[in-house]
Structure formats: C-alpha cells, structure tokens
Amino acid sequence: MTTRPIARRVTATDIARSLGISRATVGFVLNNTPGQTISSATRDRVRAEAARLGYRPHLAARALASGRTNIVLMVLPDWPIEHNLRANLDEATQALDEAGYSLVPTTPHPSDHARPLWETLQPDLVLSLTPLSAELEAQIRSAGARLLNPKLADEATLGILEEFGRGPALQVAHLIELGHKKIRFASTSDARLADLTADRERTAREASTVFGADFDTQTVDHHNIGATLRTWHEEGVTAVAAYNDDIAALVVSAAVRQGLPVPGRLAVIGHDDSPLARLTVPALSTVRVDTGGVGRYMAALALREIGDVTIGIAEPPPMHAPQIVIRESTVPVKPSSTVPTA
Structure with a gap:
C-alpha cells in the first residue's frame, strides 16, 4: 500500500532558489517592505514566480512579525440567522475585507468545551453586537484580547443604536x-x-x-x-x-x-x-431597518479601534433611520362587522 506524499508549503526560499536571487530580496518584495531599492522588474519577477509556484503567505509567521492577525472576531448572540443578521454580517464582512481584515463570527454557549476563538485566533479585536455579560467580558479580556462592547460605546454610537x-x-x-x-x-x-x-x-x-x-x-x-x-x-x-x-x-x-x-x-x-x-x-x-448600514458602521468602529494607520481610518458611515414601508396589509380602520366562525 502506498501513501500520497504530503504537499509541502512553498516558501520564500523556494522562490529565491528558483530565481537565483537572495531570500532577503524575495522577503522584501512579498512583504512590501518600505525603503528598499529593488527594481520594478525584479519585483514583477518575484510576484510572477510566487504565483507560478503557488506561494501563500504563512499567516502565523506574518502575524508574529507584524503583531497583527488581521482578524476581527464578532461575538454574536444566540439568535437564528435571519434576514437582518445575514445583512449585517454580509456588509460588515465586505467592509472589513476592503480594509484587509477577515471577519470571523462566533456564538459562545454555556456548554462549550472547545477553546474559545478569542484565544486560538488571537484576533486584533473582539467586536460584540450586543452587550456582553460581565463574566464573558472578563474571559475575553483575560485572554489579552481587545474588546469593543456596545455598552461601552460613545454617546454618538449609543444614540444611533437607540x-x-x-x-x-x-x-x-x-x-x-x-x-x-x-x-x-x-x-x-x-x-x-x-x-x-x-x-x-x-x-x-x-x-x-x-x-x-x-x-x-x-x-x-x-x-x-x-x-x-x-x-x-x-x-x-x-x-x-x-x-x-x-x-x-x-x-x-x-x-x-x-x-x-x-x-x-x-x-x-x-x-x-x-x-x-x-x-x-x-x-x-413593514418597517425597513438599515441592518446593512449597522454592519458597515460596526466595521468602521472596529477599524477605528484597531487604529491601523495604513488603511486611513474614516469616520463611520451614516445609516438610514428605520422607516415604514406601506404595502397591502394595512388600511384605515373600518366599522366592525360579523366575521365567519372557524
């Protein structure tokens, strides 16, 4: 019986060996290290060879070097994933992705036995949609994670959520x-x-x-x-x-x-x-609520809290206030009359 060899991760050293250049040069290009006098032609060669070989950055090593994981962990309440929550997550995910961050949702349960994600992922920020219990908040902070909790939000944010x-x-x-x-x-x-x-x-x-x-x-x-x-x-x-x-x-x-x-x-x-x-x-x-806007707003608050100067933090985007959408199911009241019995 034969076994298939395990595919080895392509490294910067492999790219350097293939091109016949130094490992340091490859590292500077792949990491966009500032202050380096590397020609455009060399940069293009490194990127092309990285793509040809299937190079993927080692996220753990990059996080160790930069001090960032580029992960925002969103703590969700134990709600069903309905229309509003889906719209919120979709917009927050897109807004964070455009800034180079990944949104990871998690829902803690009292019966959980697995190690919580704020410990395993070491996110740059833990963001909560709803106020957390004192116990859960303490657990997150004790893991060394930065927490953005609505109950500690500024007056402007509290007013918007109200x-x-x-x-x-x-x-x-x-x-x-x-x-x-x-x-x-x-x-x-x-x-x-x-x-x-x-x-x-x-x-x-x-x-x-x-x-x-x-x-x-x-x-x-x-x-x-x-x-x-x-x-x-x-x-x-x-x-x-x-x-x-x-x-x-x-x-x-x-x-x-x-x-x-x-x-x-x-x-x-x-x-x-x-x-x-x-x-x-x-x-x-019905009542139309800008849940997508809330998602974008929370993503902007997260980026502002992280303080990544490389993405140019802007003020949180505006949201549309809730509004009535009138369709067919509501009309002015009519005099009462007999209704057939079921």
Whole structure:
C-alpha cells in the first residue's frame, strides 16, 4: 500500500532558489517592505514566480512579525440567522475585507468545551453586537484580547443604536394614523429571541401609551394562532403589530384561513422588510431597518479601534433611520362587522 506524499508549503526560499536571487530580496518584495531599492522588474519577477509556484503567505509567521492577525472576531448572540443578521454580517464582512481584515463570527454557549476563538485566533479585536455579560467580558479580556462592547460605546454610537430600535414605535404610530385604537403585538415564541422580543414589546407599549391606544401583547406560534385570532376578534382588535415579518405572515395566513380578510377586517404590519414581506399575499406593510448600514458602521468602529494607520481610518458611515414601508396589509380602520366562525 502506498501513501500520497504530503504537499509541502512553498516558501520564500523556494522562490529565491528558483530565481537565483537572495531570500532577503524575495522577503522584501512579498512583504512590501518600505525603503528598499529593488527594481520594478525584479519585483514583477518575484510576484510572477510566487504565483507560478503557488506561494501563500504563512499567516502565523506574518502575524508574529507584524503583531497583527488581521482578524476581527464578532461575538454574536444566540439568535437564528435571519434576514437582518445575514445583512449585517454580509456588509460588515465586505467592509472589513476592503480594509484587509477577515471577519470571523462566533456564538459562545454555556456548554462549550472547545477553546474559545478569542484565544486560538488571537484576533486584533473582539467586536460584540450586543452587550456582553460581565463574566464573558472578563474571559475575553483575560485572554489579552481587545474588546469593543456596545455598552461601552460613545454617546454618538449609543444614540444611533437607540434610533435603530425605534421600529416598533413606528409600527404603532402607523396603525394609529390609520384610525386603529385596539392594537395587539404578536411576539415570537423562539426563546433565543426573548431579550430582543421584550425590547420590541416595550417600545411598542410605550408608543401605545403615548397615543392612548388599547394595547396588549401575545406570543403566537402555529399551534395557538387560530385561537388567538378568535380572541382578538371578540375583543374588537383591528390591527396587529408583529415582532417581525415571519410572525406577520403567520398572522395573515391564519386570518385568511379563518375568513378574516386582511386588511379589510384586520390590519397587519411586520418588521424588518425581509423578502417574505413582498411575497406574502397581501404584501406586508413593514418597517425597513438599515441592518446593512449597522454592519458597515460596526466595521468602521472596529477599524477605528484597531487604529491601523495604513488603511486611513474614516469616520463611520451614516445609516438610514428605520422607516415604514406601506404595502397591502394595512388600511384605515373600518366599522366592525360579523366575521365567519372557524
């Protein structure tokens, strides 16, 4: 039985030997070392030969020499990877890549047994999307990692993140403007989103109090949505603000099955402006949030915190404020009438 030899990494020494030049010259070219009087022709030869041989830089050695790994580790909460989070990660990844950094997401769990990535990767920065517990923050700092945590952000950043959370207030204001006085907030049963759901419920309730609306919340899922809709109809509820577009689509689908026209008898508004909002029949009115903008903003904050003078740190880019997108699922309130029983 024969075994295939293990491919050996191509080194700068291999390139130097192939071209008949010094190892130091090759190193200066590959590392873009400043202050060297190496001709353009030699530089081109070195780069061409490196490409021909399949040279790849040794990242660990480069990190040791430069003191940087060019890695930003993003600590994510234990949320499902939905439309908003995907858009955030995509934009942050692209912004960091343009600056020469790699974004690596990680989600810590209490039951984790593997060595945490902030120890194994030695990132230039650990970036958190949400405030961390004191215990987790201490673990990251004890590993010698630099941490950028939202709860320690400057006033400008905190103000932007607060503005970003105004979506539920916009939902309620939109329904009030249409004449709806009895509004219910439909929240998700996903336990991973409990904190975020509570924040959105609280924001919607505060807005309802300001407007003097009859407001309450209800956790809904596929099992209880039918009974919940019947209860809402008995209570004279005419509008629903949903935690997100998935929950809004669930409400619309169940209402149609019960013979409860949307938006004729029940107005429904979602949150996030995910692709589902445009595909639902009727198409969902919703709140559009600039999650991609948040990703770019957080990436800019990360680069500013790292302080890499070679990339020309700019001020964080602006974000668009949340806004209502009006489609087919919300109309002005109509006088109540009998609804077919399911």
